[in-house]
Amino acid sequence: xxxxxxxxxxxxxxxxxxxxxxxxxxxxxxxxxxxxxxxxxxxxxxxxxxxxxxxxxxxxxxxxxxxxxxxxxxxxxxxxxxxxxxxxxxx
Amino acid sequence: xxxxxxxxxxxxxxxxxxxxxxxxxxxxxxxxxxxxxxxxxxxxxxxxxxxxxxxxxxxxxxxxxxxxxxxxxxxxxxxxxxxxxxxxxxxxxxxxxxxxxxxxxxxxxxxxxxxxxxxxxxxxxxxxxxxxxxxxxxxxxxxxxxxxxxxxxxxxxxxxxxxxxxxxxxxxxxxxxxxxxxxx
Amino acid sequence: xxxxxxxxxxxxxxxxxxxxxxxxxxxxxxxxxxxxxxxxxxxxxxxxxxxxxxxxxxxxxxxxxxxxxxxxxxxxxxxxxxxxxxxxxxxxxxxxxxxxxxxxxxxxxxxxxxxxxxxxxxxxxxxxxxxxxxxxxxxxxxxxxxxxxxxxxxxxxxxxxxxxxxxxxxxxxxxxxxxxxxxxxxxxxxxxxxxxxxxxxxxxxxxxxxxxxxxxxxxxxxxxxxxxxxxxxxxxxxxxxxxxxxxxxxxxxxxxxxxxxxxxxxxxxxxxxxxxxxxxxxxxxxxxxxxxxxxxxxxxxxxxxxxxxxxxxxxxxxxxxxxxxxxxxxxxxxxxxxxxxxxxxxxxxxxxxxxxxxxxxxxxxxxxxxxxxxxx
Numbered sequence: 001x002x003x004x005x006x007x008x009x010x011x012x013x014x015x016x017x018x019x020x021x022x023x024x025x026x027x028x029x030x031x032x033x034x035x036x037x038x039x040x041x042x043x044x045x046x047x048x049x050x051x052x053x054x055x056x057x058x059x060x061x062x063x064x065x066x067x068x069x070x071x072x073x074x075x076x077x078x079x080x081x082x083x084x085x086x087x088x089x090x091x
Numbered sequence: 092x093x094x095x096x097x098x099x100x101x102x103x104x105x106x107x108x109x110x111x112x113x114x115x116x117x118x119x120x121x122x123x124x125x126x127x128x129x130x131x132x133x134x135x136x137x138x139x140x141x142x143x144x145x146x147x148x149x150x151x152x153x154x155x156x157x158x159x160x161x162x163x164x165x166x167x168x169x170x171x172x173x174x175x176x177x178x179x180x181x182x183x184x185x186x187x188x189x190x191x192x193x194x195x196x197x198x199x200x201x202x203x204x205x206x207x208x209x210x211x212x213x214x215x216x217x218x219x220x221x222x223x224x225x226x227x228x229x230x231x232x233x234x235x236x237x238x239x240x241x242x243x244x245x246x247x248x249x250x251x252x253x254x255x256x257x258x259x260x261x262x263x264x265x266x267x268x269x270x271x272x273x274x275x
Numbered sequence: 276x277x278x279x280x281x282x283x284x285x286x287x288x289x290x291x292x293x294x295x296x297x298x299x300x301x302x303x304x305x306x307x308x309x310x311x312x313x314x315x316x317x318x319x320x321x322x323x324x325x326x327x328x329x330x331x332x333x334x335x336x337x338x339x340x341x342x343x344x345x346x347x348x349x350x351x352x353x354x355x356x357x358x359x360x361x362x363x364x365x366x367x368x369x370x371x372x373x374x375x376x377x378x379x380x381x382x383x384x385x386x387x388x389x390x391x392x393x394x395x396x397x398x399x400x401x402x403x404x405x406x407x408x409x410x411x412x413x414x415x416x417x418x419x420x421x422x423x424x425x426x427x428x429x430x431x432x433x434x435x436x437x438x439x440x441x442x443x444x445x446x447x448x449x450x451x452x453x454x455x456x457x458x459x460x461x462x463x464x465x466x467x468x469x470x471x472x473x474x475x476x477x478x479x480x481x482x483x484x485x486x487x488x489x490x491x492x493x494x495x496x497x498x499x500x501x502x503x504x505x506x507x508x509x510x511x512x513x514x515x516x517x518x519x520x521x522x523x524x525x526x527x528x529x530x531x532x533x534x535x536x537x538x539x540x541x542x543x544x545x546x547x548x549x550x551x552x553x554x555x556x557x558x559x560x561x562x563x564x565x566x567x568x569x570x571x572x573x574x575x576x577x578x579x580x581x582x583x584x585x586x587x588x589x590x591x592x593x594x595x596x597x598x599x600x601x602x603x604x605x606x607x608x609x610x611x612x613x614x615x616x617x618x619x620x621x622x623x624x625x626x627x628x629x630x631x632x633x634x635x636x637x638x639x640x641x642x643x644x645x646x647x648x649x650x651x
Contacts, residue, residue: 009388122453122454123282151553153639
């Protein structure tokens with residue numbers, strides 16, 4: 001006889017547990033590749049892991065994941081080089 | 092019974108707007124109910140609230156599943172509206188200067204007004220959020236005719252108090268005047 | 276100030292009632308979905324609108340300990356809680372009941388963790404059904420206001436001397452706004468009366484000790500009296516409901532239960548809280564389909580309306596009991612009580628039990644109607 005697995009009040013981490021939180025956004029962060037120094041401070045601050053870190057060796061600046069970015073603007077505020085600005089989302 | 096679904100963003104005053112509407116219905120002599128759908132409160136996320144109106148006492152406590160009318164306080168949320176669930180004879184009210192593409196060809200009665208511009212003109216902005224909750228009540232009054240503007244104004248005055256009510260009443264009045272109703 | 280008709284949440288309905296009854300001491304700790312009750316009360320105490328001592332405490336355990344202490348000293352008291360907060364109070368819930376202190380505590384029903392959830396079921400207050408508290412469950416915000424007032428009149432009666440727990444469904448009532456008639460404050464206060472002749476008070480000329488050890492004979496004497504007080508409370512709750520109706524024009528069945536529809540039904544749906552209100556909507560729907568159904572709302576769960584349940588079971592043919600709480604390893608609490616009443620009185624009316632709406636699961640009247648059709 002196989003024993004039934006208990007249904008326990010446990011949730012396992014999954015990508016986007018709160019849904020596609022990009023829907024919450026009323027403004028989106030935009031990076032200026034000319035100004036981005038690839039320091040990745042924004043990446044450290046992003047509370048939603050919605051930034052792919054810049055890679056200096058490959059000369060790649062940061063990339064935003066707009067599927068999950070809530071548009072909080074923390075990255076724009078923390079960027080020491082003013083390389084990120086927020087733009088209003090259009091309908 | 093008339094049931095309204097209101098869609099807004101967390102932090103934009105949707106719950107207060109629903110309550111003011113229910114109170115206005117009370118002054119109209121109707122029984123009414125304002126139900127906020129609570130979860131973990133999330134600023135910016137889509138939130139729903141429901142308002143019921145009836146001429147006899149309401150004994151239903153469930154959320155609204157098949158609304159008579161729908162009201163969307165932020166045009167970017169229009170895609171979150173499940174149109175098929177709204178009554179065919181109902182009105183879709185939206186804060187927008189035009190009928191959104193999403194609604195075009197649906198053959199639905201749409202009431203639209205640029206509530207954001209009205210609210211901004213009157214300085215109804217709190218912590219960066221333009222409050223359109225009260226402004227859109229003017230759209231509701233015009234589009235549905237369920238509640239007279241005088242009762243909406245009385246409910247705004249009662250809820251928001253003498254200090255901030257006048258600007259909100261003015262916003263609702265402007266929305267009432269500027270609301271256009273068309274078949275999409 | 277006269278009667279006012281307002282749009283109010285269930286939480287504020289509690290607060291408005293408490294404000295009119297004017298407790299001497301309020302102590303509470305915030306917990307969702309109850310917090311708005313005490314926020315409002317702390318505000319009116321701060322503004323001087325309510326002359327009451329508001330004791331800020333660090334936990335629910337201390338909140339009830341504080342009001343119980345005040346009650347022992349002869350004060351009229353109030354507190355409120357929910358869910359985990361009620362559990363944390365646990366020791367003092369029993370202590371207050373067994374001490375026969377007329378404390379009134381609003382419980383905004385919320386389910387218990389884990390999983391963490393803030394929505395309604397009745398598991399929290401039902402877990403304390405044996406604590407010696409009167410429990411009254413409400414169907415709408417008007418009743419919440421009215422029951423909170425009535426609770427003081429019941430609790431502070433010397434031949435009862437029991438704490439009362441007015442219970443309201445979390446969010447479904449606590450955060451939903453609907454029309455509430457707020458009766459004239461003076462009339463409400465006069466209805467309840469002042470508490471100048473308390474059940475017990477500290478009198479330095481007549482010292483007493485509480486919480487001390489007692490021998491089994493005294494212990495059993497006290498518990499027997501508690502049992503009898505609960506029995507007497509049935510008549511008291513009915514009388515208060517009647518007097519309230521005569522004064523304010525609002526009543527809730529006979530105070531213990533509220534019936535809806537005609538007797539001799541093929542199926543009687545028995546429920547509690549807002550689900551029982553929603554059930555009335557289902558009854559209208561089923562009646563229009565030509566079905567012989569009626570419903571009963573158990574308003575007072577403690578003391579349990581045994582005689583009324585006997586009467587209902589005799590006058591109808593089958594009972595469908597809908598519970599929003601459950602005793603794991605057995606069945607729903609309401610079903611449990613009803614079956615025991617029927618068995619004890621040799622009544623063979625069949626009883627079917629359904630547990631619905633745990634953890635805030637919505638139960639629309641259409642679902643209740645479906646359950647009724649399936650069991651007719």
